Structure formats: structure tokens, C-alpha cells
Amino acid sequence: MKTNHVHFTLNGESVEVSIEPWTTLLDYLRYNQKLVGTKKGCDHGQCGACTVLIDGNSVNSCLCLLVSLEGKEITTIEGLGTAENLSTAQQIFIDEDAYQCGYCTPGQICSTIAMRNRGEINSEEDLKDWMSGNLCRCAAYKNITKAARRIYEES
């Protein structure tokens, strides 16, 4: 099978791989790297469960081919902090109970960080719009909004 060569940074570490060109970033993370914190919810870019950070922007990793990421910096939930050393955003999600089942949580957290990185949130509506790419079927939206606002303002 024909493979392509690609080089990128994953959670701070330099990675070089040869891989089939149709491999999505999501499948690469889950199957090849065993970084299963990034979740597959629809595989169609409709739910946001697979959101990761590429150069600080939020991306649906299911819609992103790995071979297109030459030179990029990829950060997944595993790269943000550990249980013993939580990032501010992760701690805020716990404090605000901004989840229930936890399945969409890694994607939600990555989206809040991308929102903070980007700025330009001028109202509650802006914030809710930004966070609407991440579905939460448990519908912890009130607490996710509270957490996202705090992350935007405090971190």
C-alpha cells in the first residue's frame, strides 16, 4: 500500500511517520498512538467529540487527514495535563461539573482553549455559538458555558 511521509509535533514530541494518505488524524491518534482520550462520536464532523488543537486552533480530527499536517503542532487532551497535574481548564471543568458521562469532555475542553487562544468573544451569544460545535447529549450546557466563560476570562 502506498504511504506518505509526514512530520509533526504531537503533545510536545517530534513525530515522523509513513502512513496511508486516507488515515484521519482521529484514527491515527486512537489506533496508532493509543491516545484514546480523543473520541469518535460521528466521524463526520457533526459532533465535535474528536476536537483537538492544531497550532492552537480547534479542529475536528475526524475530518483531518494526517498527511496534511506537515510541520504542525498537535495537542490532544493527553497533552494538556494529567490527573496529578491538571491544567487550569481541566480543573475548571471539574469545579463547574461541566460534564456528566465525560465522553464529549476532551473535545469540549479543547474547544474552550481554542476559543481563549483566538479571543474575539464579545458576548454570551458569541460564547454559546463557539461552543455549539461540541454536542453534549447529557446536555450539561449550562455548566459547560460557565466553565468556558471562566476559562476565557481566567486562564
Place this chain on the structure above:
Amino acid sequence: MLNIGNKQKRVDGPQKVTGKATYAADIASPFYHAYVLQSTIACGSITAIDTSAAEAFEGVKGIFTHKNLPERLKNKVDYTDPLSPPGKPFRPFYNDKILYNGQPIALVVAQTFEQARYASKLIKVTYEEKKFKGSLSDNLKNASADRAPEPASNRGDFKKAFKNSDYTIIREYRQSRNYHNPMEPHATSVEYKSDGSLVVYDKIQGVASSLKYLNGVFGLGADRVQVKSDFVGGAFGSGLRPQYQLFMATLAALELKHNVQMVMTRAQMFSFGYRPEVIHTMKLGCSKDGILKALSHKTVGETSTFEDFNETIVDWSGLLYKCDNVNLEYELTPVQSYTPLDMRAPGGVSGVYALECAIDELAHEAGIDPLEFRRKNYVDYDQNEDKPFTSKELMACYARCEEVFGWKNRKDLSKTEPHLLKGYGMATGSWEALQQPASVSLSMNEEGTFTIKCATADIGTGTYTVMSQIAADKLGVSIEKIKFMLGDTAFPDSPIEGGSWTVSSVGSAVASVCEKFKYRIADIWKRNNPDYQAVAFEDISFQKGKLEYGSKTFAFTEIMQQASKEELSIAHSESPAAGQNTHSGYAHCCVMVEVTVDKDLGIIKVPRLVNVSAAGKIINPKTAENQLLGSMVWGLGMALREEGMVDTRYGRVMNANFAEYHIAVNADIHDIHTEFVEEKDDKVNPLGAKGVGELGIVGLAAAISNAIFDATGKRLRKLPMLLDDVLEA
């Protein structure tokens, strides 16, 4: 050190926010991947299936169809699970018959998921199609009460009372089909061990259900299979029955003697159970002063051709208000589809939707404020069962909701933009407060750390946290000293996590095993300290991991050391409280909503949602509030968004994806508030707690419907209510 009633943060939070919570598809073993090919017709049979090209494809390890299902899976095999409705459960690959569109007809197992999926497209299938009824509306004439359980007994003389009523209404309400769609697609990972035993990681709301199914179908007893489920990415009922990925992954693992994983695609999440489409006919009559005199509620619901799925729908109409002349009817009609499945507040959410819309319509006919109308018809005992309630603080919910929402002066608040119509609506909600038998085990090690085990689940409800709180509270230790473990068939039996009964059932068992521990440690202490042999248990207290008597304290760990014990283990099985037989247990709520409707475009928005609930003792207000808020959003989704659309010509779900099956998103939710009123209950269960996971959705769609009427003067009488319904009505 009170823990019960604390806003305790989730003990599993650090795992969830770091991506370390492992769901069924997150197991790290090397797996073959399984992909299911689905039928493209709804009714008929497979005349030929050619798998040769798929078999020859790179990476393919095995293909399973009705042609090669092992013979042992055909004879005297029990495909039921603990929640199978009457009828014959679906048996994958059993024969060439097609029972529904989307039915699994072949399983391809390959080295990678991509290979399995691609190879499945190489399978050539030819069918012989038969005519069928694709929807409830198409098949109403086959509706029958014989297929459905009997509702609560009729009482009084409905016909006469209806005729003599001053105000009457006859209305029809329709609900569309809804799909659960937890964010985590259904998945099963099977580890095949060298001795032929299996460890099965399943997405399920109770591992015992998976085990029962595996034992019935594959003859795998607890000695040959262990089912685990540490984390469940939401379920809402979709995991109440084992779904077909469990069969597929297990079949492939046993036949190929290898680890196999099957994860459903999002589209496949629409290929099994759902909340059924139903049609309600309501006839209500009241006196001039708004006293309910006559009530009739008839519901027709869809089921499959092979199982008679039923819900408790119409009984709610005999329960919520005082009425002496009641007629309840329930019928089912089969459609060419998979069997429906319990979905968050099954039955209650449907019955109460119709009832609370009808009550609002009748109050309007009688010219009485809808809240006042409900108060006039308040009932303080269960007329269906002729029993008192264990507790019912609904009046307090009405009063508090009225105050928080500003119901009395709501019209004064109606300043809005000129192109928007504003309206207000309300409804009553209720859900059962049941307790099931549950067993737990407790052990304390030499460091004084407690491990409590139970085969229950945490589907996002907070089981890990709430059980840890109960144990910490009862044992008098800090919550860090408690490790609660669940989701493993090696643990003591638990009821399935559903029906909002986990806190009352498992929680009560946890409380009791802690009580047993205290007796046991006191016993050991007395035996090893002759001076205290005569001390009465009542004179001892337990705090901070110590036994206290008078001014003296003895650490649990010291008592153990003194007795040369390394570990203390206790088991306990809890039976439902006696009050469950003599009384009816229900949680109640009042919900009030504000809607705006765009005059020109018909767009409906819900700027404000307020719920006040009475649900007994709230163990953790943080997780309980979150549950309530979530179920309220579900009510909004049901009212304004969710519709499983079936092309009745083909029996196929047309919008099997998140882009077209709309669930509520963050931007749909604005000012949303819930709170609890004090409710003391010493009969419902030893904790006095009622479940809250389902309560908030009940009544909410009706409240929105009633508010749309208030805003527009239009009664939409169907769910979901869409902008074109507003414009057309």
C-alpha cells in the same frame, strides 16, 4: 463530616478531563475490527449473498452471515435479555428473513476498521421484497389492545361525567419517533484469552444484562466470561438491552479465537431501539369552576413485528390530578422496524405530554389560569392504585416555581422586540421513585481504606461520586478513604442502571453495609478490650475513621491491628423498603417556560426555563442539579428539535446523522434554572431519596407547547413543533 447533601465534585472527574476514563472502545489490546453490513430493504428475504470478493480483500479475517452461523447458535438458544418485551427477540444471522431496514446481514472482520468497512461494500446481496407497513399512521387499523398490557382500571362513569361537564375538549396529540444517540456510539471490545475465556468490555447500563445474553446465546457462564464497563458515554436507555454489537464482537472473537472490537457508526445508532411514535386521544371535561370531572386518555403506539414493546403511558393521566371518572386505553400496532426501546422517562414523558397539553387547553376553555387550574385539581393520593403517596411536595414546587419565574406578573414582563411574540407556559411533571434489590460488598484494608463493589453502572449520573458520599457519611470517614467500584460481573449483583432507581437501590445497600461494618468493628473492639465488653452499640459513635466511646477514641486501623486482622470484608443484600408496597412513590416537579416566536419566520426560541422539583433527600445537589438541567434540555429537544424521520416506502430512517437529526446544542439553551424544595420521606427507601435523572424531561414539551399557544394563539398538538408548523397552523 457530613457528606450527604454536599456539592461534592465528581470523584471520577480527573479521569474524565484528562482522557483517561476508558469507555468500551478505548481498550488498548490489539483487536481485529468488525463492521456490519445492513439490509437495504425492510421486509422480505435474502435470495443470494456473495462474499467472495470481500473474503479475498486484504486484511479480512472472517465474514459471518446467515449462511455460516454456527449450528450451535440455532438450537435451544435463548436470545432474551432481562428487559426483553413479550415476543421473540431479534436473532442476528439466524435465517434469510429481513425484519427491518438496517438489519445486520453480514459481519466483516479485518485487521483494520477501514479494511472491514471497505470489504463490506464488496458483498453482493440480492433480495426478494415483500410489501409492508412502514409507519404507525399506515397501520392504525391493526392497532390492538391485546398486544399491550392493561392500563390502570377505569373508574367511575366517564361517558356520563363527560356529557355532564360544563367545559369539554376532545384533542389528538402526536409524537414523532426519537433516537437516544448517546455521544458514545455503542461498542464492544472482546479480549480472547489463551484458555478460551473472554473479557468483554461492553457499552451497557448493567453488566449483568450482557452476561445473561452471552450465557443464553453462546452458553458462556460467569466462569468463562467477565463483562466490564467502567465508563459509559451516556445511554439514556440505549444500553438497557444488549445491542447487536455485543453479539457481533463475541461471535467473531469465539470463531476467530482472537480479540475483536466492534464500534457502531453514528448511522448505525439509528438501527436499533428508539422512543416510539405515539398518537394520543384526550377527552377531558370539567365543571364551571374548573374541577376535573371526566378524563379519557387513549394512546396507540408503534412496536416491531417481532416484539410487543410497551410503556406505561396512559396511567399517568389517572394519577396526576383528582378525577373520579377515568377511562384509560392503550394499543399497539406493529410496523416494519426494529423494536422500540425505553428512552429517558419512557411512557411518562409521552403520557404527561398529552395530559399537560390537554389540561392547559381545558383550563383555557374554562377561563382559569393554568397554575390555578392545577392547584384546584391537586390530588394527595394515588387513585390508580388506591394508595397514599410516600410523600408529595408538589404544592411547594408550584409555589416556589411561581415565585422564581414570576408567574403572576408574567404578562408585565412581556416587553420584547416588535417582530417577536412572547408566551408563557407551564406543566406538572412526575416520575416514579422505585427501589430494586441490590447487593454490595465492603472491605477495609490495614490502612483504613474502604473498597465498596457493586455491579452497577455510572452512565454519567454520578454513581461513583454519590455512592462514595453515602459511604463516607455512614462510616464517618473522609471521601478520599472510599473507593467505589462498579461495572464488573465479578462484583455483587445490581439492578440495571435505569428507572432513576440507582441511588435508592444501590445507595440504600451501601448505607446498610456501612452500618453492618460499624457493628462488626465495634464487636471486634469489644472482644479485644474486655473493659468495654458491656458497652451498648448506641453509646458508640464513629468519626474520622475512629470509634469513639466517651472521651476515648480508637482508630479502625488500631482495632484491626489489635485483632491481628489485615482486612475486614462484609457483604450485604438490600431488599426494597416495605413502604414500596403500602405506598406509591413518586418525585414531582413544576416547570415554567418563556418562549418567543418570530412573527414572520416562525422561529421558536426558549429564553427561559425554570423547574422546581421535589425529589426527597438530595444526596449531591451538584450532580442532581446537572441531571435535572440535562433532562430539561432533553424536553426542549423533544419539543422543538428531535424527529426520527422514516421513509415509509422503504422503512428506512432518512436522517440517521447529527446534521439532520437535531439535538439541542449549547446555543439553544439560555436562562435555565432548577432547584429543589425540601421533601422529607421516611417510607420510600432508607435514604429518603428519589431519583432525578428522568424527572426534568416529563412535562417540559407540554409547557413549551402551551407557551407557544400563549404567544401565538395556535395549538400545534405535535412533536417536534417546527417553524413551518407555526406558519401553517
